[in-house]
Amino acid sequence: MRLGLIAPIVSALAAFIAPPSSVFAADPIKIGHLASLTGSEATFGQSTDRGITMAAEERNAAGGINGRPVEIVTVDDQSKNQEVNNCMMKLIQQDKVVAILGEIASSNTIAAIPAAQRNKIPLVTPGSTNPEVTKKGDYVFRVCYTDIVQGGAIAGFAAKRLDAKRAAIITDQASAYSINLSRIFKQEFEKLGGKVVIEVSYKKTDSDYNAQVRQALGAKPDLLVLTGYYTNIGNIVLTARRAGYTGPCIGGDGWDSDALYQIGGKALDNCYFTNHYSPDDPNPRIQDFVKKYQSKYGSVPDAMAVLGYDAALVLFDAVARAGETTGPKIRDALATTKNVQALSGSITIDKERNAQKEIVIVGIKDGKRYLKELWKN
DSSP states (O other), rough: HHHHHHHHHHHHHHHHSOGGGOOOOOOOOOEEEEEEOOTTTTHHHHHHHHHHHHHHHHHTTTTTTTTTTTTEEEEEEOOOOOGGGHHHIIIIIISSSSEEEEEHHHHHHHHHHHHHHHHHHOOOEEOOOTTTTTSTTTTTSSSSSSHHHHHHHHHHHHTTTTTOOOEEEEEEETTTTHHHHHHHHHHHHTTTTTTEEEEEEOOOOOOOOHHHHHHHHHTOOSSSEOSSSSHHHHHHHHHHTHHHHHSEEEGGGOOOHHHHHHEEEEEEEEEEEEEEEOOTTOHHHHOOOOOOHHHHHHSSOOOHHHHHHHHHHHHHHHHHHHHSOHHHHHHHHTTTOOOEEEEEEEOBTTTSSSSSEEEEEEEEEETTTEEEEEEEE
């Protein structure tokens, strides 16, 4: 081959194999992701980041947003409330992001809101279900259902499907998510004729739950309601089974992590939790996402991966419609979001900046999750 032909061929090959973002002439649109990549809720942050990454890669492969590539800037708050503000300031002041996705934990999202409001940077949380989150500022949105909806579903399933009459609630005393979900469950369960016979609490940092479990089981419940996150939940269920409790346990979307099954194993049989999606759903879009996620990351996506993907879709849609990348314009576009076809359903943002959703009830058998049913309150 003549030397004069080599340069054009090399150039063409380089263009072909380069990542999609390299074909963009315009500067990237920087979007932040506030995440718990390490610490007690690490699997939540990691899964969400993977879902967001997949959404960004797909958007860039399709031409980006108004001819500009999307660049995701992720920061790790270490699952610590006190780290959130520093992470927000880095994203806003140093990285110059135009909007932020995150957090998953309601307490951490609430801690992030003052910086978002002060700097007029839209904040879209994939999975913070505490109703107070979007009441804290008009720059805050969510793509998940609220705990009012989730708590009602847990109570309804407990009363109508499990025929529970006497419930013991075990709550993470430092988690806004857990405290609120426990309160809503009690309120709705008692409306349905059930009785909460005892309420006990623990700290997220606890490693021994014998005292709490003894207290709860001493009240003779026919249901344990566990409203915290997966690390604690798996160990609480193990402790209850070792104490001789064979009845059902139930909780919310904070259970959803592969780590739950690694901790609890078959002790989790006869347990149920509410969730935003199930990988067993036959919907072709969901099955396609599950396949692509497994191929890329080697595991089945949990709900946080799906919610991260969906939150990114909603934000990308708003940035495209805003016409410019200023916080107020993106905020206004987010507020008028209608019928974005996402994995967890068709998303329309209501006047409280929340998304209303159908709820999935997940059951556990032989240490594995399965789709129990779709629930409407």
